[in-house]
Amino acid sequence: TSSVPLILDSFLTPRKAIPFLACAVQMFLSFAMGATECVLLGMMAFDRYVAICNPLRYPVVMSKAAYLPMAASSWAAGSAASIVQTSLAMRLPFCGNNIINHFTCEILAVLKLACADISTNVISMGVTNVIFLGIPVLFIFVSYIFILATILRIPSAEGRRKAFSTCSAHLTVVVVFYGTILFMYGKPKSKDPLGADKQDLSDKLISLFYGVVTPMLNPIIYSLRN
Numbered sequence: 147t148s149s150v151p152l153i154l155d156s157f158l159t160p161r162k163a164i165p166f167l168a169c170a171v172q173m174f175l176s177f178a179m180g181a182t183e184c185v186l187l188g189m190m191a192f193d194r195y196v197a198i199c200n201p202l203r204y205p206v207v208m209s210k211a212a213y214l215p216m217a218a219s220s221w222a223a224g225s226a227a228s229i230v231q232t233s234l235a236m237r238l239p240f241c242g243n244n245i246i247n248h249f250t251c252e253i254l255a256v257l258k259l260a261c262a263d264i265s266t267n268v269i270s271m272g273v274t275n276v277i278f279l280g281i282p283v284l285f286i287f288v289s290y291i292f293i294l295a296t297i298l299r300i301p302s303a304e305g306r307r308k309a310f311s312t313c314s315a316h317l318t319v320v321v322v323f324y325g326t327i328l329f330m331y332g333k334p335k336s337k338d339p340l341g342a343d344k345q346d347l348s349d350k351l352i353s354l355f356y357g358v359v360t361p362m363l364n365p366i367i368y369s370l371r372n
Contacts, residue, residue: 166236169251174232177253180327181278182224187320188282189216191289194313199296227274234267235260249354279328286320323360326352 164172196207235253241261248255253271257264290313297309329352 164251169246169256170232170236172251173235173253173256174228176250177231178224178228180224181227181274182221183323184278184282184327185220185223186217187316187323188285189213189220190316191282191286191320194316195289195293197312198293198309224278227278230270231267231274234270238262238264238267279324283324283328290317319360319364322363326355326360 193208193213196204200207231253235256238257238260239262240259242259244259246252246255246259257267260267293309293313297306300306300309
């Protein structure tokens with residue numbers, strides 16, 4: 147949460163200088179938080195699946211002995227991926243004025259300043275995207291297929307409404323978070339200079355949305371369900 151005021155400060159003063167180490171820390175924290183959120187949303191989809199499809203077994207399957215390791219492994223996986231990506235980025239030589247065309251030390255913006263081959267970074271980022279974006283999205287999609295099939299078999303309309311409300315908050319967060327992430331990291335990059343400038347602006351706005359707006363909306367979304 148402490149990173150949000152720094153991001154807003156960078157937004158208001160985009161030319162503000164940042165030390166190399168501080169940039170690395172900011173890059174690590176933002177990437178770790180995003181990767182961890184991806185895994186946690188997948189874990190929460192499993193939680194919703196058990197709650198809807200196997201409600202009698204829910205206290206046993208999702209006991210404290212189960213959900214604590216699930217949460218810890220999500221943080222560990224996100225942190226490990228962030229360490230790898232940050233280390234690879236910080237080892238690159240940087241040329242020119244070293245002005246980051248972004249609100250923060252976002253890893254994609256930092257890689258654009260490198261004056262060396264970044265093919266290793268691109269491949270590593272692609273593998274990370276598959277692991278932390280593709281696999282959780284697929285897991286969530288499959289979970290909700292089973293959830294939807296179970297809900298449709300509920301005879302009463304009131305029962306279906308309650309079941310849908312159980313998943314509504316999680317599904318809303320998934321759509322908002324993954325929608326912005328996939329749009330930023332999954333869309334093709336423009337080679338036209340004018341198109342690249344527009345793309346840089348859209349990347350900034352999308353990054354601001356999923357890095358600041360989405361975390362602020364999460365408590366409201368989950369509170370609306372309650």
